[in-house]
Amino acid sequence: MNLKEIRVSRKLKVQEVSDYLCCLPSVYSRYENGKREPSIDILLKLSKLYGVSVDYLIGNDEVIDTSITEKEAAMISAMRQADERARQDAIALLELHTVNKKI
Known part of the structure; x- marks a missing residue:
């Protein structure tokens, strides 16, 4: 600093x-x-x-973006309204399509 x-x-x-x-x-x-x-x-x-x-x-230059997009907000809203089975299916589907990002 x-x-x-x-x-x-x-x-x-x-x-x-x-x-x-x-x-x-x-x-x-x-x-x-x-x-x-x-x-x-x-x-x-x-x-x-x-x-x-x-x-x-304190010199922490790394900035972490914690904002969410409109699509992410829509997904959260839909997830909250879905039943448990639909939530599990959605998570499983997204995990299948996870992209490994280089850090």
Whole structure:
């Protein structure tokens, strides 16, 4: 995570961020310099302040798309309305046609 880069891009001073976090500027400077790990509470506050996700703050660049398409939503709706036998048949059919994706 590069907290200093984010802070500078937001035109904030160390004192302003440390006041927001209710900590000493020296403590926040240690977060920026990697000499101290921020707690989850601090990460959540920084996420809100900087307008970025906690994942972004901790350097998790992998983005997982959790949205669903209209077809997937229709399948879920149909599945919920189907009887148990139809659900099992649908799952079995889909599993037969599963495509192995390269990761």
